[in-house]
Amino acid sequence: MADNLSRKVTPEIIKRLEDAIGAENVNTSDMERILYCHDLAPMPKEAGLGFNMIPDVVVRPKTVGDVVNIVRIAAKTGVAITPRGASTWGLGGCMPTAAGIVVDFSSGLDQVYEIDETNMCVKVGAGCTWKKVYEACAKKGLLVGSYPSSFPSATVGGWISTGGIGPGGFKYGSARDSILNMEVVLPNGKLMNTGFEKVANNMSGYNLNQLFSGAEGTLGLIATVTLRVHPMGVIKPLAYDFENLRDMGGPINEIVKHPSVKPLHIAWSDYMHFEHQRKAGLHAPDVKNLFLVTLQGDAEFVALEEKIIDAIVEKFGGKKISAEIAEHEWEERCYEFRARKVGIGSIPAEVVVQNIHWSDFVDECYAGFGKMKMAGGGIIGMIADRSTAMFMPYYFMDTETPLGMTAFAYNFYMGERAKKYGGRSLGLGVFFAFNLDVIRDANSAEYMRELKALTDPNDIINPGHLVCGKTRFGINMGHQLMGAMSKLMQLVKTFMPGDNGFEDSVKRFKFDEIEEHKGQTRKVKL
Numbered sequence: 001m002a003d004n005l006s007r008k009v010t011p012e013i014i015k016r017l018e019d020a021i022g023a024e025n026v027n028t029s030d031m032e033r034i035l036y037c038h039d040l041a042p043m044p045k046e047a048g049l050g051f052n053m054i055p056d057v058v059v060r061p062k063t064v065g066d067v068v069n070i071v072r073i074a075a076k077t078g079v080a081i082t083p084r085g086a087s088t089w090g091l092g093g094c095m096p097t098a099a100g101i102v103v104d105f106s107s108g109l110d111q112v113y114e115i116d117e118t119n120m121c122v123k124v125g126a127g128c129t130w131k132k133v134y135e136a137c138a139k140k141g142l143l144v145g146s147y148p149s150s151f152p153s154a155t156v157g158g159w160i161s162t163g164g165i166g167p168g169g170f171k172y173g174s175a176r177d178s179i180l181n182m183e184v185v186l187p188n189g190k191l192m193n194t195g196f197e198k199v200a201n202n203m204s205g206y207n208l209n210q211l212f213s214g215a216e217g218t219l220g221l222i223a224t225v226t227l228r229v230h231p232m233g234v235i236k237p238l239a240y241d242f243e244n245l246r247d248m249g250g251p252i253n254e255i256v257k258h259p260s261v262k263p264l265h266i267a268w269s270d271y272m273h274f275e276h277q278r279k280a281g282l283h284a285p286d287v288k289n290l291f292l293v294t295l296q297g298d299a300e301f302v303a304l305e306e307k308i309i310d311a312i313v314e315k316f317g318g319k320k321i322s323a324e325i326a327e328h329e330w331e332e333r334c335y336e337f338r339a340r341k342v343g344i345g346s347i348p349a350e351v352v353v354q355n356i357h358w359s360d361f362v363d364e365c366y367a368g369f370g371k372m373k374m375a376g377g378g379i380i381g382m383i384a385d386r387s388t389a390m391f392m393p394y395y396f397m398d399t400e401t402p403l404g405m406t407a408f409a410y411n412f413y414m415g416e417r418a419k420k421y422g423g424r425s426l427g428l429g430v431f432f433a434f435n436l437d438v439i440r441d442a443n444s445a446e447y448m449r450e451l452k453a454l455t456d457p458n459d460i461i462n463p464g465h466l467v468c469g470k471t472r473f474g475i476n477m478g479h480q481l482m483g484a485m486s487k488l489m490q491l492v493k494t495f496m497p498g499d500n501g502f503e504d505s506v507k508r509f510k511f512d513e514i515e516e517h518k519g520q521t522r523k524v525k526l
């Protein structure tokens, strides 16, 4: 039974948390609370006028039992809980909207518990980074199918919760396709298994592994995850240079329809991306527009796939480039935004479109940079599956002024353009929650809201996210209001002077030891 549902974190609740999980894992310092009030998206302090985004307390569970105890306390008192991985998402997913408790999974539940080579699976804490699990499995000759390109810091629970698309996904699907089981703590504090630890989920019954994937932490807290892994074999990246980015549309559409060729990863980076790396003082390969196709598996099959891909790419005018560059770009797959070493924010607009429209959408990305007067960073992306391409055109923005935030107009704009090509923008979080009613039919949006209301009647788990973006005054940021705001933001952006933050920052750039060290982490030197 609930004690009080005032949503207020009282000293008594703090005491209960300390007794349950240890005082050293409960933090109420002002500094800590401010650090935990947003995710990767920089928020001007004015955002606090709209959202109750500074949590009352930050907790760090070390065990599954700790997560259960935290949720039970919140369920009894009506306090909001915001689950948080590494906060590398940019849509405010782990930004509190009703203060309360932030549960930081990255510092305690971050272990690889078991690699089962017989049953080909690995069990990890939800706060384990993709890099940690990838490297632990690789040492045993096992491959984690897919992961986000933020894998050095992004957590397993975080990426599953966003239902994202990442390297390895073309062959092995997204994270949701690799889940065997998750231990999830429900809004009432009960612990549930979503699947089976060592065998597939296939049978009748609702697919709970899939339900929590993409739920953005609104249905429960993922405490552990068991993922399927694959025999590593060899990994062979191939790189090709194209005079024009749009010309890659031909080979992409031929490769995705091939009955036998199934690359691990298909990706591209345009000339702007490399130009910015050079301007930022980084080594970049001597290419114009780079097409990267990475093969994986048995060496003989990989050699056969390579021949087929070489022939397809040649037919469309692509030029094969050295194995050294290919290897370098594969190693760089998780460090795409190095050009921000000049000290400026870079943000991608993440959208999916149908592969068949790939070349036309390239034109849209460039046109969007011009129309929105962006400091365009580059056009990068990857093929998600046989019908879907994920574009991440990114730009540089000034994160120090509220007006710099108008750069987000490009994300709204590209999301709208993607619709014309059978696609949409990715992710909802707080700022794009209104999109639920735009991208889904009315009945499916209603079904999701009913599911949330039924399973979390007091709205304690990540309130104000995904199914409804709400301000601190209870104003629903619905699609009419946000649609109008998005249009207004786009209009304002077109009237403002063009962004030139990158060039300014290059001039201002000072030697930075941390950035220098990050450069040194590049395994393949050109």
Ligand SMILES: Cc1cc2nc3c(=O)[nH]c(=O)nc-3n(C[C@H](O)[C@H](O)[C@H](O)COP(=O)(O)OP(=O)(O)OC[C@H]3O[C@@H](n4cnc5c(N)ncnc54)[C@H](O)[C@@H]3O)c2cc1C
Pocket: 039, 040, 082, 083, 084, 085, 086, 087, 088, 089, 090, 092, 093, 094, 105, 126, 127, 147, 148, 149, 150, 153, 154, 155, 156, 157, 158, 159, 160, 161, 162, 163, 164, 165, 166, 167, 216, 217, 218, 220, 221, 222, 223, 336, 337, 462
């Ligand atoms: C350089 C860079 C590259 C990126 N590349 C990709 C990419 O290739 N593909 C892609 O899809 N995204 C990408 N992203 C976006 C982002 O990194 C991913 O979505 C990432 O996996 C989020 O993980 P996180 O641990 O940082 O989650 P957070 O940002 O902390 O949280 C994301 C969401 O998950 C919820 N959540 C976190 N942990 C839990 C949990 N244990 N239980 C329940 N809910 C939880 C949060 O409440 C929030 O709604 C990239 C971002 C950056 C900065």
